Amino acid sequence: MEEVKEKSVPILPWMRNPIDVSLFEDCPLSLVPCLDHRLEVALENMGISSLFPVQVAVWQETIGPGAFERDLCINSPTGSGKTLAYALPIVQTLSTRAVKCLRALVVLPTRDLALQVKDVFASIAPAVGLSVGLAVGQSSIADEISELIKRPKLEAGICYDPEDLAYELQSSVDILVATPGRLMDHINSTKGFTLEHLHYLVVDETDRLLREAYQSWLPTVLQLTQSNDESLFPYADSFLSSTFGSLKTIRRFGVERGFKGKSYPRLVKMVLSATLTQDPSKLAQLSLHHPLLMTTGKRRYQLPEKLESYKLICDSNVRPLYLVALLQELGEEKCIVFTSSTESTHRLCTLLNLFGDLSIKIKEYSGLQHQSVRSKTLKAFREGKVQVLVSSDAMTRGMDVEGVRNVINYDMPPYIKTYIHRAGRTARAGQAGRCFTLLHKHEVKRFKKMLGKADNASVPHYSVPSSSIESLHAAYSSALGKLKETVESEASRKRKIGSKFSRLSKSKKTDHQKG
Structure with missing residues (x-):
C-alpha cells in the first residue's frame, strides 16, 4: 500500500x-x-x-x-x-x-x-x-x-556533592x-x-x-x-x-x-x-x-549497475526442488535466500538441512534468533564457513557482506522497494552479481509490472534441467517427513516451556497474595 x-x-x-x-x-x-x-x-x-x-x-x-x-x-x-x-x-x-x-x-x-x-x-x-x-x-x-x-576521578576521603558530580x-x-x-x-x-x-x-x-x-x-x-x-x-x-x-x-x-x-x-x-x-x-x-x-540518474528506483536479474517459473508444490537444484548449480558461491517471513525462513532452512548431503553449509538468519546467534552466523558467512543464508527481510536493509555472488527470492517480494533492497546484497561496490526470483505462473505478470518501475521489465528466464528436479524427488519426500516430525517436536517443546512459565507466574502471584 x-x-x-x-x-x-x-x-x-x-x-x-x-x-x-x-x-x-x-x-x-x-x-x-x-x-x-x-x-x-x-x-x-x-x-x-x-x-x-x-x-x-x-x-x-x-x-x-x-x-x-x-x-x-x-x-x-x-x-x-x-x-x-x-x-x-x-x-x-x-x-x-x-x-x-x-x-x-x-x-x-x-x-x-x-x-x-x-x-x-x-x-x-x-x-x-x-x-x-x-x-x-x-x-x-x-x-x-x-x-x-x-x-x-574521585579522590579518597573527600565528600562530593552529587550535583557537582553530575555536572x-x-x-x-x-x-x-x-x-x-x-x-x-x-x-x-x-x-x-x-x-x-x-x-x-x-x-x-x-x-x-x-x-x-x-x-x-x-x-x-x-x-x-x-x-x-x-x-x-x-x-x-x-x-x-x-x-x-x-x-x-x-x-x-x-x-x-x-x-x-x-x-x-x-x-x-x-x-x-x-x-x-x-x-x-x-x-x-x-x-x-x-x-x-x-x-543516481533520473529514475527513482535504481538497481545496481552490474546486477543480472533472472526468473524461474515453477509450481508451488515443487518450489523447494527448484531452489535445491539452483543451489547445487551455484556450488559454493555465497548466496542469500530470501523468504516472506521469519516463520518461512525457519521452516525452509530446516527443510534444506534435512535434504541430505548438499555439500554446502546452510544457516538461518532472522529476527526470531537472538542477536548473539545472528552475529555468529553472519561472521561465519563472511568468513566463508557458511555458503548459504536463508533470511527474512532482516538482511535486506544496508547489510554489506563481501563476496555475495547471488541473491535468490524464494518468495516474490511484494514491492519494488523490497526487491531493490534484497537484490542490493549482491553486485555491490561495482562488483557483478545475480538475483534469481522463483515465481508461480500467476505471479509472472505482476513481477514484470513491478520491475518495470526500475526499467527492468524484460527479465530473462533461467532454466533448471528437468533431470536435476527429478533426481531430487526421493530426497524431498524424505525431507518433508522429517520436517513434519521436527515441527511437531518444536511445537511440543514450546508448549512445555509456555506451560512452565505459566505455572511459575501463577506461583509467584499466589506467593505475592499470601505475602
Missing part, C-alpha cells in the same frame, strides 16, 4: 532538480581535495584507493563548495558506498576541533546494520583522534553507559551510532548523556525509520537540538577549519556568529536510502534546512 500512496502525493519543489550522482566519476584518494592525509592512510589500510561517485558528490557538498550549508537527502543504489559518503566528511570536519563531546549521531533501524556502520567509522575516526560509540542494546545498558560516559560527567565519544530504542533509553535515563553539542544527525535507511515511530525518537532528538541555532556553543571558538576558509565572525558571549547571522555551526542533517520516500508529510518530520537531493 505504501507505493500506491506515494504515487498520489505531489513532489516537493526541491526534489525536482536533484544533483545527478552518476555524472561524477571515481576519484583517486590522492586527488580528493582537502582530504586529511591521516584519513587517506586509514582508507588505504581498508583497501580503498579511490572514492565512488556518490562519495565524491557528497564530499563536494560538505567539505567542498557546499560546506554543509544545506541538509542532504541521498537516494543512491544499494552497494554504492553511502556509509562512507557521510562518514568521511563528518570525521574530517569533527577532527578540526580538539573537544570531547557528542557531536555526531547516526541512527539506524537494526542492530546488525548499526554494528556494520560503527565498524566503518571505527576504521577511520581513530586516525584523527576521534572515538566512536555504539548504543544498540547488544550489551547491558550499564556496560554501554561505561563506554559512553566519562566519570570524574562533571562528560561524553567519552565524539560519534554515536545507535538504534532508536536504545538511544531513547540513554536520553531518558543516562546521566551525563546530552545532545546539546550535536552538529550532525544522520538518518540512515530513512524510509524505515520514518515509517515506524520507535518511541518518537525523531521528535525527541529534534526538540533537544532545535535550540542549537540560538544557544551558546561553549567550544565554538575552535571550530573553524582551514577546509572552509576564513569566516568573518563576531564573538559574543564566546559564540561565533557568521552563518547568515545565526550561530555556527547549525545542526546538519543527512538522510539516506536506496528508495528515498517522496512523501512530503514524512519528509516534513525531519525539519530539513534548504534540502538538496542527490540521486
